[in-house]
Amino acid sequence: MSAVAATGVTGEDRSDLSKEESRRIRQRSLRLLGSLIAPMRGRVILTLVVVVISTVLQVAGPALIGIGVDQGLAALRSDDWAPLAWTALTYLVTGVGGALSISWYTVSSAQISQAILIELRTRTFLHTQRLSLEFHESYTSGRIISRQTSDLDSIRELLDSGINQLVQGALYSGFIAIAIFTVDWVSGVVLLCSLVPLYFLIRWFQKRSQKLFRVQRVASAKLIVHFVETMTGIRAVKAFRKEKRNEREFGALVEDYRKVNADTIQLFGIFDPGLVMIGNITVAIALLIGGFRVVSGSLAIGSLLAVLLYARRFFDPMEEMAMFYNSYQSAAAALEKISGVLEEEPSVPEPAHPTKLDGAHGHVLFDDVSFHYKPGRDVLPQFRLDIPAGQTIALVGSTGAGKSTLAKLVSRFYDPSFGKITLDGVDLRELSSEDLRRAIVMVTQEAYLFSGSVADNIALGKPDATIEEIQRAAQAVGAHEFIASLPDGYDTDVNKRGGRVSAGQRQLISFARAFLANPAVLILDEATSSLDIPSERLVQEALQTLLADRTAVIIAHRLSTVAIADRVLVMEHGRIVEDGTPAELIGGTGRFAQLHAAWRDSLV
Numbered sequence: 001m002s003a004v005a006a007t008g009v010t011g012e013d014r015s016d017l018s019k020e021e022s023r024r025i026r027q028r029s030l031r032l033l034g035s036l037i038a039p040m041r042g043r044v045i046l047t048l049v050v051v052v053i054s055t056v057l058q059v060a061g062p063a064l065i066g067i068g069v070d071q072g073l074a075a076l077r078s079d080d081w082a083p084l085a086w087t088a089l090t091y092l093v094t095g096v097g098g099a100l101s102i103s104w105y106t107v108s109s110a111q112i113s114q115a116i117l118i119e120l121r122t123r124t125f126l127h128t129q130r131l132s133l134e135f136h137e138s139y140t141s142g143r144i145i146s147r148q149t150s151d152l153d154s155i156r157e158l159l160d161s162g163i164n165q166l167v168q169g170a171l172y173s174g175f176i177a178i179a180i181f182t183v184d185w186v187s188g189v190v191l192l193c194s195l196v197p198l199y200f201l202i203r204w205f206q207k208r209s210q211k212l213f214r215v216q217r218v219a220s221a222k223l224i225v226h227f228v229e230t231m232t233g234i235r236a237v238k239a240f241r242k243e244k245r246n247e248r249e250f251g252a253l254v255e256d257y258r259k260v261n262a263d264t265i266q267l268f269g270i271f272d273p274g275l276v277m278i279g280n281i282t283v284a285i286a287l288l289i290g291g292f293r294v295v296s297g298s299l300a301i302g303s304l305l306a307v308l309l310y311a312r313r314f315f316d317p318m319e320e321m322a323m324f325y326n327s328y329q330s331a332a333a334a335l336e337k338i339s340g341v342l343e344e345e346p347s348v349p350e351p352a353h354p355t356k357l358d359g360a361h362g363h364v365l366f367d368d369v370s371f372h373y374k375p376g377r378d379v380l381p382q383f384r385l386d387i388p389a390g391q392t393i394a395l396v397g398s399t400g401a402g403k404s405t406l407a408k409l410v411s412r413f414y415d416p417s418f419g420k421i422t423l424d425g426v427d428l429r430e431l432s433s434e435d436l437r438r439a440i441v442m443v444t445q446e447a448y449l450f451s452g453s454v455a456d457n458i459a460l461g462k463p464d465a466t467i468e469e470i471q472r473a474a475q476a477v478g479a480h481e482f483i484a485s486l487p488d489g490y491d492t493d494v495n496k497r498g499g500r501v502s503a504g505q506r507q508l509i510s511f512a513r514a515f516l517a518n519p520a521v522l523i524l525d526e527a528t529s530s531l532d533i534p535s536e537r538l539v540q541e542a543l544q545t546l547l548a549d550r551t552a553v554i555i556a557h558r559l560s561t562v563a564i565a566d567r568v569l570v571m572e573h574g575r576i577v578e579d580g581t582p583a584e585l586i587g588g589t590g591r592f593a594q595l596h597a598a599w600r601d602s603l604v
């Protein structure tokens with residue numbers, strides 16, 4: 001992640017951002033929003049124009065009723081029905097026009113917001129996937145899930161209803177105020193007076209709701225985190241009988257969530273009737289004053305009618321407008337976080353002009369390499385390691401010695417801090433990721449299987465493989481028999497009941513995947529989980545087939561694996577402290593000889 005203050009996701013957890021940093025983050029999310037809207041600028045403007053027209057049409061109603069009553073009825077008394085008929089017709093036309101335009105802009109704005117969300121969701125997914133392992137090792141999956149779910153939801157809420165309600169609501173109330181002043185300025189003054197209590201009510205509501213909504217979001221996030229943690233760690237939960245404690249913890253979280261929801265409902269229980277009250281009082285005062293003025297002849301009865309209808313409607317959009325601020329705030333926070341993720345750059349970049357590598361041999365050289373995750377703490381101090389093509393290396397050493405780090409460097413999940421790693425003389429940094437992944441394949445400890453069939457999972461190693469090639473790979477590593485005995489053979493879904501495979505079988509599938517990929521260099525983090533003896537033998541035989549004719553670096557946890565290696569490297573505190581053939585090291589008096597003796601004893 002970048003070292004510059006508050007770039008990328010670094011500003012996410014900080015509450016001490018300087019003004020300059022906050023401004024930069026705000027600008028970053030506005031730029032993102034701008035880039036999302038830009039392709040639809042024309043459509044957005046057209047929709048806004050239709051919203052304005054639609055609002056004018058809706059606001060025309062009461063004025064037309066007033067005109068109908070005052071002028072239409074007067075003309076009708078002298079047998080001229082045309083003005084009343086024309087007013088009624090205009091009323092009908094504006095009503096239908098209003099309805100049609102509402103229907104059009106509702107659909108149009110929903111399409112715009114959908115397009116924006118899909119674009120944002122896709123960008124976030126593709127970008128997060130493109131980011132290097134360094135990012136994923138520090139940015140937890142929980143946070144990535146939040147970006148893709150609750151953050152996008154907040155933005156959806158704002159786009160779907162918030163903006164519509166704000167634009168439409170503000171225009172509606174604004175036009176109504178103008179209409180009232182046009183029809184009768186005295187009633188306009190009454191309406192103006194109602195703004196004072198309205199202002200205080202809305203301010204009170206916003207202050208309270210802002211706090212409550214924040215608490216509500218935190219409470220619901222805690223519930224989700226607790227749930228996800230429990231379910232992903234379900235084995236540990238059961239093994240340590242944590243169920244009762246979880247039940248209590250979850251119960252407390254649910255209670256917090258219930259309480260804040262109850263408080264929110266109570267808040268609306270005061271705010272909504274408050275709005276209705278202010279509306280009713282305004283209408284009552286307008287009626288009282290207007291009534292006297294009608295009798296005294298200074299106000300036409302139709303105008304009074306129009307004013308009363310307007311005053312009633314003036315308060316309709318107030319609740320949505322007050323709510324807008326909340327949805328705006330959570331959407332703005334969400335957009336800031338998403339724009340932070342999108343600002344991150346892969347720490348292992350693609351070369352601009354890659355060196356072509358056809359048919360790698362597998363000669364790997366660590367050329368005076370040193371490596372640190374964080375500056376100042378060398379995990380691998382400077383070293384040189386030459387691995388000739390075709391050699392099988394077993395890496396052993398105590399936990400934290402740096403074995404996985406070395407393996408991650410060969411796979412180019414990280415770049416060395418100093419020096420370079422070459423494959424057949426080419427710096428890994430100069431290889432396109434396609435060539436790199438074809439030449440170097442890493443088989444991880446957990447032997448991850450994706451949802452889909454067994455065949456799909458093996459074919460990951462070579463997406464265009466035929467079923468015969470897949471079967472040949474499975475046969476080579478000794479996985480064919482058990483796969484053939486699965487309910488649907490190679491088509492068995494690994495996630496369905498009956499398709500469940502054991503840990504050893506999962507490893508064999510991942511070996512078949514690597515065999516099919518046929519890389520020049522194979523990196524293997526051997527599974528630590530102990531297998532039963534027949535499975536262990538099967539895996540060892542498979543391993544020998546897999547290692548033949550290629551360079552291999554194995555993080556070895558089993559004595560039997562070390563035995564089949566050409567060369568053993570013993571690591572301590574990031575340094576290679578012993579380097580030799582298994583026989584040489586066993587015969588010696590060093591660290592490996594001790595380790596070997598302890599291993600052998602444990603087997604007796």
Ligand SMILES: Nc1ncnc2c1ncn2[C@@H]1O[C@H](COP(=O)(O)OP(=O)(O)OP(=O)(O)O)[C@@H](O)[C@H]1O
Pocket residue numbers: 137373374379397398399400401402403404405406
């Ligand atoms: N992503 C990371 N960020 C910071 N430090 C890390 C990271 N991964 C590993 N380390 C540190 O680097 C050192 C070497 O870790 P590494 O995982 O390479 O050891 P290892 O020999 O593979 O251990 P094990 O056998 O337990 O897997 C350790 O001190 C570890 O704390």
